[in-house]
Amino acid sequence: MINFSFQKPTSITDAVTALSKSEDGLFLAGGQTLIPVLKQRLAMPCDIIDLGDINDLKGIVAKKHSVLIGATTTHSEVEASPVVREHIPALAELAGHIGDPHVRNLGTLGGSLANNDPSADYPAAVLGLGATIHTNQRSISSDEFFVGLFQTALDPGEMIVRVEFPIPEKSGYAKFPNPASRYAIVGVFVSSFSGSVRVSVTGAESCVFRQVSFEEALAEHFAIDALTDFAVPSDRFNSDLHASAEYRAQLVRVMACRAIIMIDEEKKQ
C-alpha cells in the first residue's frame, strides 16, 4: 500500500479546507473503489480525507416531489430505506444489487457518482430519473454531470453533498450483471413522469447515456411492444471478453423491456 496521511474531518468546510491545503489529496467516501485503486497504485495521493464522520452528508429525506439522499449514504441504507422503497422502489432495488452485501455496507452513493465507472449502477438511476447533484458549490443536473469515462462535471475540490431524485410515476431498472463482479454488462433504467419518459443505459459505452429513441417511443406507447422494431446501433459500444458490442446492443433493448415488465408487475401487486 502506498503511503499517505489520513484525516477525518467532521464538517464539509473542514474537509474542503483540508483538501485545498493538500498538494495532492483525495476524498474517501466508502472506499470500495478507492482502496483497490490505491493498492494498485492507479492513484497516489499524499492525503486521504475521510468523509465518514460528516453528518451533513448522511441521511435520506422525502420532500413533496423528490427524495434527497446524502452523499455518504451506503447502498445497504438505500436498499433498506422505507422512504426510498415507498417513493422510488426501483432505486432501492438497484442499490440492493450493487456488488455484494459487504461492499454495499460500505460503498456510497456519492462515491459511486464521483467515480463514474462506465459499468456502475447508480449513474443509470441518476440519469434515468433526471436527478440533481447538489455539491458544496452548486447544483448540477444529471444531463450535465456525467462527462465521459470516469469523468464528471465536478471541479477539483468540489464535493457531492446530496442527490435529489424526482419521484417518478413509475420506474424500473434491469441489468445483465457480470457474474463475477456484479457490475452491469448492460443496465437500463426506465422512468415515467406524467407523459415524459427517460431511459438511461450503463455498461454499454464509455459513459452512461440516454437512449432517446426509446424515450420517444415509450412516451407514445409505454409497453414493450413499442421497442420491438428498434435496432440499437453498436458502433460506439464497448467490446471486451465479457460481451461484444453487438451483444451489448441487443442487451440494451432486452434490459429496457425487462425494466418495463418489472414496472408492470409492480403495479399488479
Place this chain on the structure above:
Amino acid sequence: MTRVSLEVNGKKTSIDIPDNTLLSTFLREHLNLKGTHIGCDTSQCGACVVIVNGKTVKSCTMLALQAAGSRVETVESLCDDGKLHPMQRAFHEYHALQCGFCTPGMLMTAVALAKKGKEIDELSVRTELEGNLCRCTGYQNIVAAILAGAKKMRTQT
C-alpha cells in the same frame, strides 16, 4: 502514525499505526488475530469479512482508521471459552469446509445474517453469500450449515 482507538471482540484497543494500515493488516499484524484471512486482497473473495458496528465488511478494503471508534468482531469472538459457537458447530456437523481458508469470512457473514433475526431460506443464504467465495465445497454444505446454525442460534436466545 496515528493513534487508533476501537473495540475488538469486546476489548478496547488503542495503538499507534501507520495511516495506510488496512483493517485486515491491523487485526492480523498489530493485534495478532490471525483468524481473519486474506484471500485475494482485491475485495472479491470475502475470506477477510469481519463485523463492524453490526455490519459485515471486507476488512482488506477498509482502512483501520476508518473504523476508529467502532466495535469490531472477528472470528475469534465466536468461540466461548473453548466451546464452539452454534454456527461453528453447524459448520463442523455439516462438513461445510474442506481447506478452511474461506471459513472465517463465511462464519462472520453467516452469524451477521442470523442475527438480523429474519426468517431465512436457501435463497436468502445464497444471496447473502454473494461476496464469499469457496473453491472447495461447491457451497451446498455451507448453505445447509448456515440454515441449521441460524436455527440453533434462534432457539438458544
